[in-house]
Amino acid sequence: MIIMKKFILSVIAILIALGSGSSALAAPSEFSFQASMNRTVLAVGETIQLSLTFYGTQSVGVPSVPDIKGFNLRYVGPATRVSIINGKVSSSITHLFNLTATEPGKYNIGPFSMGYKGDVYTTQAIPVEVVKGAVPPPTVTRSVKQLPPPQQVNGSVDDRVFITLTSEKNKIYVNEIVPISVNLYVSGLSMRDIQYPQFPHENFSVNDFTKPSQSPQVLKGVMYEVLKFDSSMYGTTPGDFTVGPVTIQGNVISRAPLSRRGSIMDDDDFFNSFFDRMQVYPVSLESDPLKITVLPLPQENKPENFSGAVGNFDFDYQVTPKKVKVGDPVTIMFTVKGKGNLNSVNITGMMDNDDFKVYQPHVVKQEDGTKVFEQVIIPKKEGQKQLPETDFSYFDPSQTKYVILKKGPLQIEVLKPDKEERIKIIDNPKTSQPFAVEEVLGKDILYIKGSPGNVEKASRLPFFRDPVYLGINAVLLFMPIAVFLMRMMGDRFKNDRVYAGNVMASRLARKYASQLKKLLRSQDTGKFYDGVFKALQAYLGNKFRIPAASITSSVVEDTLSGRNIEPEILELIKKVFNDCDMARYALSNFDRAAMEDTYSSMEKILRNLERIRS
Amino acid sequence: MRMVKQNIRCLLIIFAALLCQGASADSVSDFSRANEMYAARNYDGALDVYSGIESSGEVSGNLFYNIGNCYAKKGMYGKAIVNYERALALSPQDTEARANYKFVLSEAGNPREISPVTGVRSYILKLFSALTLNGLTVTFSIVLFILIACAAIAAYPGGPRQIFLPAALVFLIAVVISGVALKDRIDGLGRDAIIVAKNVEVKFEPFAQSTTYFDLEEGDKVRINDTKDGWSRVIRSDGRQGWVAADTFEII
Numbered sequence: 001m002i003i004m005k006k007f008i009l010s011v012i013a014i015l016i017a018l019g020s021g022s023s024a025l026a027a028p029s030e031f032s033f034q035a036s037m038n039r040t041v042l043a044v045g046e047t048i049q050l051s052l053t054f055y056g057t058q059s060v061g062v063p064s065v066p067d068i069k070g071f072n073l074r075y076v077g078p079a080t081r082v083s084i085i086n087g088k089v090s091s092s093i094t095h096l097f098n099l100t101a102t103e104p105g106k107y108n109i110g111p112f113s114m115g116y117k118g119d120v121y122t123t124q125a126i127p128v129e130v131v132k133g134a135v136p137p138p139t140v141t142r143s144v145k146q147l148p149p150p151q152q153v154n155g156s157v158d159d160r161v162f163i164t165l166t167s168e169k170n171k172i173y174v175n176e177i178v179p180i181s182v183n184l185y186v187s188g189l190s191m192r193d194i195q196y197p198q199f200p201h202e203n204f205s206v207n208d209f210t211k212p213s214q215s216p217q218v219l220k221g222v223m224y225e226v227l228k229f230d231s232s233m234y235g236t237t238p239g240d241f242t243v244g245p246v247t248i249q250g251n252v253i254s255r256a257p258l259s260r261r262g263s264i265m266d267d268d269d270f271f272n273s274f275f276d277r278m279q280v281y282p283v284s285l286e287s288d289p290l291k292i293t294v295l296p297l298p299q300e301n302k303p304e305n306f307s308g309a310v311g312n313f314d315f316d317y318q319v320t321p322k323k324v325k326v327g328d329p330v331t332i333m334f335t336v337k338g339k340g341n342l343n344s345v346n347i348t349g350m351m352d353n354d355d356f357k358v359y360q361p362h363v364v365k366q367e368d369g370t371k372v373f374e375q376v377i378i379p380k381k382e383g384q385k386q387l388p389e390t391d392f393s394y395f396d397p398s399q400t401k402y403v404i405l406k407k408g409p410l411q412i413e414v415l416k417p418d419k420e421e422r423i424k425i426i427d428n429p430k431t432s433q434p435f436a437v438e439e440v441l442g443k444d445i446l447y448i449k450g451s452p453g454n455v456e457k458a459s460r461l462p463f464f465r466d467p468v469y470l471g472i473n474a475v476l477l478f479m480p481i482a483v484f485l486m487r488m489m490g491d492r493f494k495n496d497r498v499y500a501g502n503v504m505a506s507r508l509a510r511k512y513a514s515q516l517k518k519l520l521r522s523q524d525t526g527k528f529y530d531g532v533f534k535a536l537q538a539y540l541g542n543k544f545r546i547p548a549a550s551i552t553s554s555v556v557e558d559t560l561s562g563r564n565i566e567p568e569i570l571e572l573i574k575k576v577f578n579d580c581d582m583a584r585y586a587l588s589n590f591d592r593a594a595m596e597d598t599y600s601s602m603e604k605i606l607r608n609l610e611r612i613r614s
Numbered sequence: 615m616r617m618v619k620q621n622i623r624c625l626l627i628i629f630a631a632l633l634c635q636g637a638s639a640d641s642v643s644d645f646s647r648a649n650e651m652y653a654a655r656n657y658d659g660a661l662d663v664y665s666g667i668e669s670s671g672e673v674s675g676n677l678f679y680n681i682g683n684c685y686a687k688k689g690m691y692g693k694a695i696v697n698y699e700r701a702l703a704l705s706p707q708d709t710e711a712r713a714n715y716k717f718v719l720s721e722a723g724n725p726r727e728i729s730p731v732t733g734v735r736s737y738i739l740k741l742f743s744a745l746t747l748n749g750l751t752v753t754f755s756i757v758l759f760i761l762i763a764c765a766a767i768a769a770y771p772g773g774p775r776q777i778f779l780p781a782a783l784v785f786l787i788a789v790v791i792s793g794v795a796l797k798d799r800i801d802g803l804g805r806d807a808i809i810v811a812k813n814v815e816v817k818f819e820p821f822a823q824s825t826t827y828f829d830l831e832e833g834d835k836v837r838i839n840d841t842k843d844g845w846s847r848v849i850r851s852d853g854r855q856g857w858v859a860a861d862t863f864e865i866i
Binding site for chain 1: 645649667668674676679680687705710751759765766767769770803
């Protein structure tokens, strides 16, 4: 069990050390030392927590705390914290002690002193009351709606989270700005999803709340984290009014202890709190209302042109340019600067007269305590012109009197317009015509065409159905294929001798067959057999790639044997060659019947040999 | 080589003869006369003369444009849309015809298309929208010819395959794209129609007593799928089909 505790404490120590290391990067801030308790009333046997917090540093060791009468003191450990609020970095270290009450009575915890960098810092003393039996419930002055179940939140929630609404003054004049602030106090709890304050403010005009600031604050010996929302408001009607109450919505995060039975750490407060689990409860916090009296502005000594400005202001009056031509615009600037209600600041401006065409003044800037009005005037006549004295009056609530500020008069020089230049009428775009009028265009069909254009026959077929077009397409599309095939055949004829011989033999066969048929018809026996002999020689020579002149009847068998020629055809070839030889010497023996017989033999030979692949 | 040049010259002359034809003197005269009637706001008279030219078999984009204008002026937006569609089919780059077409469409309440074309197909159709049907056919033929030539050269042993094989692939894609566009045009040829009557009832069966399935508005574009006894089966943009009387629409 001891080993287990040591292990867990080591892990926590490492985490704290890591937190401390990261805070070293934070810029140092002002040092302070505060003591706080999480409760100030407790029963005998209960434990409260004493926090000794050092702001502006994290390099402070465990302070030595003397024994406190009526309490058992035990050091729990350090807790470091780095916060960045509105870009400002602050760091702190809190050393936590558990005080367990042993005797009833009223005690003062502290004051505690600590030396840091040569200075001694001392906290205030915290009064604590220890009672017998149960702790009485505290007096509730503020309400917290939708509270978490009481058994899940230690102590009274009203004391640990509440809001206040305060104003600097409770008695103000009409239009007088008064700062107000809403403070959210949180102790021993965490809040998140905090919404901006809301409150009823009839008869008052309220500005938006600024971004809240966060700071620690000790109240009645209890340390609170305070979230401060600042704003300002002014009364619009005299009378006694109530402002608020202010409400703030948010979620409270509270520890709910886990139900553990027989745990090894049941007897240790530190581990009891360590193993608590967090629960979120929505809350609606409500402050006490604020009573404000709004006084009417005094009628006594009220200036004639007073327009309602309340505060403390300065006034300026300028004109640019100071040298212009007739018809050119001149701008007058009225600047009101100071503390107070700028919404109530107004000026009359220059009035229309014979020398100037005058436009209404308008606000061009209202921020950071400054309100600027601009008025455009156009000189009508040349010469030295004077812009009259102008004044601005306001009521100063701090002095309870009206103040009148006067400026001017101002001089400007108005020159003649150029000869060619006529007087320009310039309209101030902000006062006269702020938006361009959109031109409305007419809509209709465009006019007819003047000529028929490209005329076509309606009856003409579209190209994809036109036989002429399709024929041309077929030819064109076949051309590349034809060229490709011819080139392929030509290449083969060049490179493949067998193929070339066969092709040539076939061509010769067809050629000689045609010629022999003519000779047969003419019955010229000599020429016929001479032709048969040459045709057979040429055909066999090309077909079997042998010299044609060497082929005779005597060598036919030797030359053509072994070339897959049927014996009958081989005999027929020999016979035709013999007939040709005989015809040379005994021409009279060959009549037409013999010639036809030779021709048919020749046809049979060629037909058979064409089927043979040589 | 000289023979090849002569052949190509002949083919070009034939193409030119196929593409170009002039208007007859009568047509030109009638066209001017109809224009004068239009200028005098005699739209019915102008329509008669323009229709006479159309009946004579001589048509042009300008003729259909002027007919469309006459109908638009008469407030007959369905017939105007048909004629602007015809004008654009013959002269797709006529910006005036396109402007009037859009104006009349908006006046007619932006009637429905046959089927809204989306995705890649819409890009393809847009790519070739500036071409007439014949122009698209010629484009397809040229691209196909180049594809076959490139493929033949690439397939030839020892040929410059490194250049012509990628070129063949490119032209294969071009053939597919132009083929898609051409098919779309051919599919609609003689079948796409515009409703020219107001509030046309589309029936389940091809006779007047049949139950009405849905209605079509003047200017709606439909595709004719079948014709029977003076009734035509049409399909509209959402795919629904039904029968309408043949005199309620005009083929583009």
